[in-house]
Amino acid sequence: MISLYGFDVSNYYNMIKLALAYKEVDYNRVNIYPNQSPEFLALSPIGKVPMLETTEGCLCETSVILEYIDSQYPTPSLYPSDAFAKAKVKELAKMCELYLELPARRCFPEVFFGQQVSLETKKETKRALIKGIEALARVAKFNPYLAGNEFTAADIFFLYSADMASIVAKKTFDIDLLVMAPGAKELLLLLKEMPLVQQISEDRKIADIEFKKYIASLG
Structure with missing residues (x-):
């Protein structure tokens, strides 16, 4: 099963969440903020989210992840065939x-x-x-x-x-x-x-409280 790394306040993370929900794809969610830890950099080369972990390896960059998801789970499609x-x-x-x-x-x-x-x-x-x-x-x-x-x-x-x-x-x-x-x-x-969008919006509202605390902790 694929795993999606990120957090619910991120626009780009929510783009991937919406695509996966639209296609009804099951996946693991790993809540993580962008960071420069060696462990995360081994997965996401620049330390940002979203990052998608697959059985073949990891992918970053939202547009790339969307295209991968559409190829792996083609119905319903997010891109025309022409x-x-x-x-x-x-x-x-x-x-x-x-x-x-x-x-x-x-x-x-x-x-x-x-x-x-x-x-x-x-x-x-x-x-x-x-x-x-x-x-x-x-x-x-x-x-x-x-x-x-x-x-x-x-x-x-x-x-x-x-x-x-x-x-x-x-x-x-x-x-x-x-x-x-x-x-x-x-x-x-x-x-x-x-x-689907409304549910993601509710998730974001809940996550926003913790995210603001995280931002404040960075000084």
């Missing part, structure tokens, strides 16, 4: 990660943990988020899902990237980021209404 359509799903997922989640992450310390972020960082983040959502609007179909009428891996990335990016944009810049991509708000609501 080569170009599959590439478009990967493109959309990568856009969500690079142009929404990663820029927003720069302001996470202030938005979620009460720390200070520089004015320059905020300006750069705002520019990047607006540019990113406008780019996504040019490519995504929102019909009703990101790549069309089927739920795919792109929607998993969108759910956990756009949600955090929109919170950062609202709290930091007082802008409604998703209104810049018609259909984005509706898709986010649709995804949040999935029972």
